[in-house]
Amino acid sequence: MNYSHSRKQNHALAITALVLLAGASLNAHAGSTNASFNSTANVNASCQSLSATNLAFGTYDPTSASDNTATSTISVACTTGTVPSIAFSAGTTTGASTEQRLLANGSNTMNYNIYTSNAYTQVLDSTHKLSVTGTGLGSSVSATAYGKIPKNQLDVVTGSYSDSITVTVTY
Numbered sequence: 001m002n003y004s005h006s007r008k009q010n011h012a013l014a015i016t017a018l019v020l021l022a023g024a025s026l027n028a029h030a031g032s033t034n035a036s037f038n039s040t041a042n043v044n045a046s047c048q049s050l051s052a053t054n055l056a057f058g059t060y061d062p063t064s065a066s067d068n069t070a071t072s073t074i075s076v077a078c079t080t081g082t083v084p085s086i087a088f089s090a091g092t093t094t095g096a097s098t099e100q101r102l103l104a105n106g107s108n109t110m111n112y113n114i115y116t117s118n119a120y121t122q123v124l125d126s127t128h129k130l131s132v133t134g135t136g137l138g139s140s141v142s143a144t145a146y147g148k149i150p151k152n153q154l155d156v157v158t159g160s161y162s163d164s165i166t167v168t169v170t171y
Contacts, residue, residue, distance in 0.1 A: 045171045047078040049140060052167045055114070055147040062156055068149040069120075074130065074167055077140040082171045086130040086143055088114055089166040096163070098125035103149070103161035110156040114165070115146040 055072040078084050093102040093109060102109040116122040116130060124130065130143040 045082040047076050047169050047171050049077040051075050062154050067151045070147045072145045075140050075142045084169045084171045087168045088124045091163040093163050103163050105159040105161045108157040110153050112149040118146050120148050
C-alpha cells in the first residue's frame with residue numbers, strides 16, 4: 001500500500017473538509033433583519049414678494065359725464081396650495097373709511113373707492129377682499145383692483161390729490 005498517495009488524499013480531504021466546514025459556519029451565521037422608518041416634512045403656507053401698481057386716475061374733470069377709473073395690479077408669490085386673501089386699508093386721508101376712501105389735497109378731499117371688479121358694484125371694504133384662485137399658485141399670481149372717482153364732484157378744489165393704501169395679504 002502506498003501511504004504517500006493515501007496520505008496526500010487524506011491531506012486533500014482534510015483541507016476540503018475544513019473549507020466546507022468554514023463555509024458552512026459562515027452560512028450558519030449569515031442572516032438579516034429589517035426595520036423601517038418614516039420620512040416626514042411639513043410645508044407651511046407662505047406668501048412673499050408682494051407688489052402693487054399705482055392707482056393712477058389721471059386728470060379729473062368734475063363737469064365730465066363720466067367717472068374716472070383706473071386699475072391696480074397686485075402680485076404675490078405663495079407656496080402651492082395657499083390661497084391668499086388681499087385686503088386694502090381705508091387709506092391715509094383723515095375721515096376716510098374702506099366704505100368711502102378719500103383723496104386729499106391738503107385739507108381738501110374728493111371721494112373715490114376701490115372695487116372687486118370693473119362692474120364697480122362691490123367695494124373692497126372690511127369684509128370684501130380680493131382672492132386669487134385656480135392654477136398658478138407656487139409662482140407669482142396677480143389680482144386686479146378697480147378704482148373709481150365718481151363724476152359730478154363739483155365742489156372739489158383745483159390741485160393734485162393723493163392717498164396711500166396699504167395692501168395686506170393673509171393666508
